[in-house]
Amino acid sequence: MRKLITTALALFTLLCLSTVAYAAAPIKIGGLFAVTGPASFLGEPERNTAQMVVDEINKAGGIKGRKIELITYDTVGDTTKAVQLANKLIKNDKVVAIIGPSTTGDSMAIIPVVEKAGIPLISCAAGSKITEPVKKWVFKTAQNDGLAVARIYEQLKKEKKTKVAILTVSDGFGSSGREQLKAQAKVYGIQILSDDTYGPKDTDMTAQLTKIRGSQAQAVICWGTNPGPAVVARNAKQLGLKIPLYMSHGVSSKKFIVLAGDAADGIRLPSGKVLVADLLPKNDKQKASLLSFIKDYQNHYKAEGDHFGGHAWDAVMLLKGAIERGGDTPAGIRNALETTRNFAGIGGVFNFSPRDHAGLTKEAFTLVEVRKKDWVLVK
Amino acid sequence: MELLNQVSQFVISGLATGAIYALIGLSFAIIFNSTGIINFAQGEFVMLGGVLTILCINALQLPLLAAICAAVAGTTVIGLVFERLAIRPLKNATPLALIIITIGASILIRGLVMLLWGKDTQALPAFSGNDPISVAGATLLPQHLWIFGVTILVIVGCRLFFHHTISGKAMRACSFNPRAANLVGVSVGRMVLFSFVISAAVGSLAGVIIAPLTMTAYDVGVMLGLKGFCAAIMGGMGSGLGTVLGGLILGALESLGAGLISSGYKDAIAFLILLLILFIRPQGLFKKGETDRV
Amino acid sequence: MKSDKLKFFAFCLAVLLAPLPLSGSYLTNVLVFVGVNSILALGLNLLLGFAGQISLGQAAFFGLGAYGSGVLTSVYAFNPWVAMVVVALAVAAFAFAIGFPVLRLKGHYLAMATLGVGVIANIAFNETVDLTGGPSGLSGIPNLAIGSFTFDTDLKNYYLVWGFALVMILLSLNLVNSRFGRGLRAIHDSEVAARVMGVNARLMKVQVFTLSAFISAIAGSLYCHVMTFISPTSFGFNTSVELLTMIVIGGFGSVYGSILGALLLTMLPEILRTFNDYDIIVYGLLLVVMTIYMPGGLVKGVPALFRRLTPKKAKEGANA
Numbered sequence: 001m002r003k004l005i006t007t008a009l010a011l012f013t014l015l016c017l018s019t020v021a022y023a024a025a026p027i028k029i030g031g032l033f034a035v036t037g038p039a040s041f042l043g044e045p046e047r048n049t050a051q052m053v054v055d056e057i058n059k060a061g062g063i064k065g066r067k068i069e070l071i072t073y074d075t076v077g078d079t080t081k082a083v084q085l086a087n088k089l090i091k092n093d094k095v096v097a098i099i100g101p102s103t104t105g106d107s108m109a110i111i112p113v114v115e116k117a118g119i120p121l122i123s124c125a126a127g128s129k130i131t132e133p134v135k136k137w138v139f140k141t142a143q144n145d146g147l148a149v150a151r152i153y154e155q156l157k158k159e160k161k162t163k164v165a166i167l168t169v170s171d172g173f174g175s176s177g178r179e180q181l182k183a184q185a186k187v188y189g190i191q192i193l194s195d196d197t198y199g200p201k202d203t204d205m206t207a208q209l210t211k212i213r214g215s216q217a218q219a220v221i222c223w224g225t226n227p228g229p230a231v232v233a234r235n236a237k238q239l240g241l242k243i244p245l246y247m248s249h250g251v252s253s254k255k256f257i258v259l260a261g262d263a264a265d266g267i268r269l270p271s272g273k274v275l276v277a278d279l280l281p282k283n284d285k286q287k288a289s290l291l292s293f294i295k296d297y298q299n300h301y302k303a304e305g306d307h308f309g310g311h312a313w314d315a316v317m318l319l320k321g322a323i324e325r326g327g328d329t330p331a332g333i334r335n336a337l338e339t340t341r342n343f344a345g346i347g348g349v350f351n352f353s354p355r356d357h358a359g360l361t362k363e364a365f366t367l368v369e370v371r372k373k374d375w376v377l378v379k
Numbered sequence: 380m381e382l383l384n385q386v387s388q389f390v391i392s393g394l395a396t397g398a399i400y401a402l403i404g405l406s407f408a409i410i411f412n413s414t415g416i417i418n419f420a421q422g423e424f425v426m427l428g429g430v431l432t433i434l435c436i437n438a439l440q441l442p443l444l445a446a447i448c449a450a451v452a453g454t455t456v457i458g459l460v461f462e463r464l465a466i467r468p469l470k471n472a473t474p475l476a477l478i479i480i481t482i483g484a485s486i487l488i489r490g491l492v493m494l495l496w497g498k499d500t501q502a503l504p505a506f507s508g509n510d511p512i513s514v515a516g517a518t519l520l521p522q523h524l525w526i527f528g529v530t531i532l533v534i535v536g537c538r539l540f541f542h543h544t545i546s547g548k549a550m551r552a553c554s555f556n557p558r559a560a561n562l563v564g565v566s567v568g569r570m571v572l573f574s575f576v577i578s579a580a581v582g583s584l585a586g587v588i589i590a591p592l593t594m595t596a597y598d599v600g601v602m603l604g605l606k607g608f609c610a611a612i613m614g615g616m617g618s619g620l621g622t623v624l625g626g627l628i629l630g631a632l633e634s635l636g637a638g639l640i641s642s643g644y645k646d647a648i649a650f651l652i653l654l655l656i657l658f659i660r661p662q663g664l665f666k667k668g669e670t671d672r673v
Numbered sequence: 674m675k676s677d678k679l680k681f682f683a684f685c686l687a688v689l690l691a692p693l694p695l696s697g698s699y700l701t702n703v704l705v706f707v708g709v710n711s712i713l714a715l716g717l718n719l720l721l722g723f724a725g726q727i728s729l730g731q732a733a734f735f736g737l738g739a740y741g742s743g744v745l746t747s748v749y750a751f752n753p754w755v756a757m758v759v760v761a762l763a764v765a766a767f768a769f770a771i772g773f774p775v776l777r778l779k780g781h782y783l784a785m786a787t788l789g790v791g792v793i794a795n796i797a798f799n800e801t802v803d804l805t806g807g808p809s810g811l812s813g814i815p816n817l818a819i820g821s822f823t824f825d826t827d828l829k830n831y832y833l834v835w836g837f838a839l840v841m842i843l844l845s846l847n848l849v850n851s852r853f854g855r856g857l858r859a860i861h862d863s864e865v866a867a868r869v870m871g872v873n874a875r876l877m878k879v880q881v882f883t884l885s886a887f888i889s890a891i892a893g894s895l896y897c898h899v900m901t902f903i904s905p906t907s908f909g910f911n912t913s914v915e916l917l918t919m920i921v922i923g924g925f926g927s928v929y930g931s932i933l934g935a936l937l938l939t940m941l942p943e944i945l946r947t948f949n950d951y952d953i954i955v956y957g958l959l960l961v962v963m964t965i966y967m968p969g970g971l972v973k974g975v976p977a978l979f980r981r982l983t984p985k986k987a988k989e990g991a992n993a
Contacts, residue, residue: 036493036498036953038598040498041498041499044498077906078906078907079810079900079902079903079904079906079907080706080900080907081942083702083900084699084702084703084706087699087702087703087827088699088702090699091697091698091699091702092698092699104809104810105808105809105810105904105906108809108810108812108902108904109810109900109902109904111812111902112901112902116825127809129809129812170643170799170800170807170808171808172808172809172810172904174808175799175802175807175808175809176809179802179809196637196642196643197642197643197800198637198642199602199645199646201598201599201601201602203396203589203592203593203599203603204392204395204396204592204593204634206388206389206392206634207388207389207392207393207633207634207635207637207638207642207645208637208638208642210385210388210389210392210638211385211638213385214381214382214384214385226500227500227593227594227596230500230502230594231592231593231594234509234592237509237511238509238511238518238519238520239388239511239518240511240518255499255500258502259500259501259502259594261502261509262509263509411781417781417784465961465965468965469964469965472968473968474727474780474781475721475727476921476964476968478727478781478784479917479918479921479960479964480960480961480964480965482914482917482918482960483957483958483959483960483961483964484957484961485957486953486956486957486960487954487957487958487960487961488957489953489957490951490953490954490956490957491954493953494951494954601910605788605792605910608785609785612781612782612785616781643796643799643800644796644800646792646796647792647793647796647797647800650789650792650793651789651793653785653789654786654789654790654793657774657778657782657785657786657789658774658775658777658786661777661778661782
């Protein structure tokens, strides 16, 4: 009996002590990433980065002395699961804000959930539909596809090329790019001569490229994520396609160069600045953020940080800023997010406003070219 | 003239892809013929072929040829283990149960590879360079020739094995009538095991020779498996040459469909033709009809 | 027969009361999807468990239902209830038409043909961008409503979906015990024998295929109004396989088994989350092991296991 009392007392004291030590409960934020499944190339670096940034913030003392607790779930890129997990984060874990999901589909699926619950969401997916029209609680960090398209078209216009062929993958990423490519063509006076697609798991695109070779196109724009574009690059080389090949920001990582091999030479693509951080001038606003992200990621995961991870970096840092200014309530965070100005992150310099929840301009993209297995800036 | 060149490119690229479908289809048919099982994990054997080769090259620093042999051998062992653990314990299983077991096994294999190897796509260097070759107005890569060559070798090998060796004949006997085969002293169980071993070897070989062209990752098996299955069905699930023709036709149709009609609907076109074949000639394109045994 | 009715009422009661202890928890939300999956599994089980006809393309009918309702209500501003009925009938008519050639096939040929239908449907959802929004999905689908009462919370949706599910269960129970149901089981056991006994096997197979498509389409309509957003990935080959798995795990040819399978498989990710990244392996392993050691599914396997372990509890376990 005595033993029991002693134990109870000890436990009680311990409990009291621990409450004192953690007087300020951690601020809970949720993360939804497609860590496995077809979009894992997005979800994995995003989750890793989010966890890394949160750890760094906590190590540095948290936000105003309060720790952050990141609760992440894997959506597998399945919209139904994304909705269930968003509900779980909101109702069971009682998070004050959500980061992710990784794909446009997952993001669109959970928007009704967060809107109804009034929880701010910072999506890491690229589809411009997510924030157009503006939704009260929804923000995003991944650069809109439209900006990447604009960057390519601008270059084509500069080179007086007006006829293009487009080749897009038939998934969420590709179809969003295809929409933008078609919508903006007129603005830049560009004519789309052929509009083809390929499946995400296709292994041979010579048929589409042969068709393009037979057309009068002056450039090919391919919109997809690895490994499709690498196959396109190799097939184009096989067919001896002479016109320039443009890719999307979906392949802006070293991985693409490795996969495409020699065929990557001369390919151009719009990319977030993370790829060419060391080539940027010293006065570039983003340079400090970029270099610290790359260094941290290398230390934590022994791998190169890419711009997908950068979306999560931006999301957590934006959230940190918003909590510092607006407090730890969902409404406070949302209002502070909306007034975020001049935040120089990985994806670009963000300026949110009541009319713009994507916050970036096409300056977020730089056009790079592959030369001798490395990136160079296109002037 | 331009159109003619295009069509010849469509056909030749299509045939190259089709040869792969044919090889995978053949590996389906080998198991089906001696066991009546449709192995939905067949695509994973293909994936394992490519993945293990790259693993052997990168981790063990083996030369290409040794790596390929090791990968095919490794996959064969996995096929053997798979038969022992998942197929053997089941007695008198319904076709449906077998379909589900093999689907489960494919998920398992895929999951294991994802965890052990990672989710990244990786490329295998081409066997003999990347300089395009010109054939009849179309361009091909040396790797395509490897594909055609290996496919022909495997077909000839299978033909010789099934028609001219005792084991091969015994396996065919099992497919016609397992009980009768058993009565004349053929060990049906061993033949089933055998078929899994051969099928895994053929499947993984297909995986190895396309890896330089298409690259490989833990999840490439699903689609390739489906296409191979398609080829086998078109060929009537058995007649060796029929499956090969089925694969070639499927590949050519896909490529022509993508080039001339619509790239978005190319798979739909292929499957639609498959459905039509099933409706009109359920026994496959090149096989005579059979009556049901009751 | 009386115990059957009792069982059904007990089940109704369980469905009615289930959300109470969960008030406010996200599990209510998961149970909504369990309801949708139950309807789907039931539809497939009628075809597969009772008539013995495999389908690997069930997701096609589910998707047609969802996209039909979604497009009609969000693009053409149809009344959702009208749309649901129209779409379900249209899908049923489509199934009836393709049923004749498809169901002539047997075994793996049938599997391949239904798989082909599934693949083609999925490609169609992806490619008809102007109508369906293509791969980036269709948003802005309204919730269902009766007058000014909108089904816009998890709890309301729960009762909506499970209301439908109960109707389907009742329908299936009656069907299974009818002349039609006996005919189906005869086809399952031996089609030739059934034919000899005067069962019009061909027509009956098409009829049950049509019914199964009808039920799946209803589930699709419900799903799209609950989610208010749909994209083609929810209606692919994986979904068809998942449905198949539900039946295998729950119980072949058992109405309540379908529900159990849907419940387990929808909740499985929750349970498997403790395994972290290893969940996919556990999932695959479960499929293989279950099929080998419990070919009748949990509904038949668990009571059998109980009987072997504790003879006394046999009766309790067997009530499924």
